[in-house]
Amino acid sequence: MMCAIRAGKRGRSVLLLDHAKKLGGKILISGGGRCNFTNLGASPNQYVSENPHFCKSAFSRFSPQDFIQLVEEHRIAYHEKKLGQQFCDESAQQIVEMLHSECIAAGAKFQLECKVNQITRDEGYTLETNLGTYHCDSLVVATGGLSIPKIGATGFGYEIARQFGLKIIPTRPALDGFTLNHQDAGRFGDLAGLSADTIITTNGISFRENILFTHAGLSGPATLQASLHWNSGDPVQINLFPDLKLFDWLMKKKKEGNKSQVKNLLSEVLASRLAERFCEVYYPDQKQMPQPLPDVSEKMLEVFCNQLQAWTIIPSGTVGYSKAEVTRGGVDTQELSSKTMEAKKAPGLYFIGEVVDVTGWLGGYNFQWAWASGAAAGEYA
Ligand SMILES: Cc1cc2nc3c(=O)[nH]c(=O)nc-3n(C[C@H](O)[C@H](O)[C@H](O)COP(=O)(O)OP(=O)(O)OC[C@H]3O[C@@H](n4cnc5c(N)ncnc54)[C@H](O)[C@@H]3O)c2cc1C
Structure with a gap:
């Protein structure tokens, strides 16, 4: 959604596909229902990756303060619990509503309960889904990790990466x-x-x-x-x-x-x-x-x-993945541009968020990576 907002604001025509019934399922269950949406102290030091420098570029362009500003603009009450961790006073639902309304304002459209069966590359990318065929110039993969399959987590993002010849750093459950x-x-x-x-x-x-x-x-x-x-x-x-x-x-x-x-x-x-x-x-x-x-x-x-x-x-x-908060490993950052999140081997294909081999500590760091990498891709996709 963060990527959709940025791309929509640039005048791109954006369609967000998700096979889930509800938007932002992980946001809704995060932070005990109050979403620990960022951490004031977020820096590359709190992330595990084969390349610890990869996240620097995205973080330099989208900081915890940038997300807090959005939260304040939407008059969502929040507080610091401890160690820089920012939580909603009321409900994680407010964060989903905020992102959704920003997407709508940016002209992005949504298609939920949409299962992508096949992706082919031609002029751009063609997606065969249970709801028909879609064509796009830029395809941004934000399918997350393997944690909590019962709310829709899949390894589909890794499959797409492999299909286009991108290396995957072995995955395993973390924050578990x-x-x-x-x-x-x-x-x-x-x-x-x-x-x-x-x-x-x-x-x-x-x-x-x-x-x-x-x-x-x-x-x-x-x-x-x-x-x-x-x-x-x-x-x-x-x-x-x-x-x-x-x-x-x-x-x-x-x-x-x-x-x-x-x-x-x-x-x-x-x-x-x-x-x-x-x-x-x-x-x-x-x-x-x-x-x-x-x-x-x-x-x-x-x-x-x-x-x-x-x-x-x-x-x-x-x-294991039934309880773990995140998946460590994922799409090898060597395969991606740290500025745009675009795959070097597949122009027009982008990977953001948890599917990438950047995993944060507990405490709002993983959402901050999702927002920052999404914002980075949204400037170029
Ligand atoms: C219980 C729990 C609590 C957490 N609490 C926090 C917290 O408080 N703070 C924090 O920073 N992090 C927290 N996290 C981690 C955080 O939720 C994730 O790191 C973050 O959501 C990753 O964002 P993402 O957009 O990359 O992926 P996700 O948020 O996982 O989104 C991926 C989306 O892709 C969709 N999808 C997956 N496969 C397919 C497919 N094949 N076809 C179509 N759609 C597909 C899914 O339905 C989902 O909507 C928590 C995680 C869990 C499990």
Whole structure:
């Protein structure tokens, strides 16, 4: 829609085809129904791509402030939740309505429930669909990624890219929960619903946010962020006490003559069910566990604290496209012009948004890429 607005304003005749019944399905379900539509701090640093420089050109021409200006012009109330994340006060529906009305004002037309069966290239591009044949000079592919197939996500964009000889960076679910191996799922699965403030680290990249225990493994914003940087087999380290040097804290209590059990002391700084479970699983000497602090050796305390301050898991995988917020990978940016989003091998064919190998962190970054890349293509398509 962002591309349609820009192209329509240039006087292009624009038809937007979508096989879905409703416009902007992902916008509607985003941000818990309030759409985290951009992030004030968006910069190339928060995106994962084989070519991290590719997104710079589009971002330099369409900033978070540009989108906010549109939101303000449409008198949509919004607020910052945290870390630069901008949300609607009321409903994500307002963003869809805003984009739709801007498209209409720019003269763009819509054809929903339109399934494209075949594309051929001649003078321009010819599309065979369930609603007839369409011809166009410029074809912009904005089919998104594979996440959430039940609301219409498909791999069609990747198929089009392959048809025209464009390389695809392998895709996989990202901004997704982790599944735990059988042993860890057995140890922690019944803690589903509990959360903890943590620092999570994988492949040298850390995030400070909440993890949420689920029946299958871990979710919550920290986990989703980590999943974007995680590759199968990589360890994930979780600091369950981001503001505390646990060993020093317990040693201080020990020196002060505190006679509490370690489990009870941990409950002061961690949800008590978590404290209890981590003691059951990791306390070095289970038989001695109920012992009061003065009886616990310094060595044992150190081993235990290190384990909790750097709790290390090797996820068995991520939950998958049914839950993942985005798809990592996609159309190789080497194949596209960063200025126009046009395919170098197929003049008149453009790729924008999530179908391209540019994937943002959690926090409004993926919409910002969709808007910016759409605006870039809309200036040329
Ligand atoms: C649950 C959830 C919450 C999210 N929350 C946020 C958030 O708050 N902030 C944020 O920045 N990002 C969020 N995202 C990510 C964001 O929604 C996407 O990155 C963004 O929508 C990508 O935009 P797009 O236009 O490239 O693709 P999409 O928005 O996925 O649009 C693709 C369109 O193509 C259509 N289509 C697909 N295949 C075909 C076909 N074969 N024929 C015809 N039409 C087709 C689909 O019906 C769809 O309408 C969230 C994602 C999910 C799943």
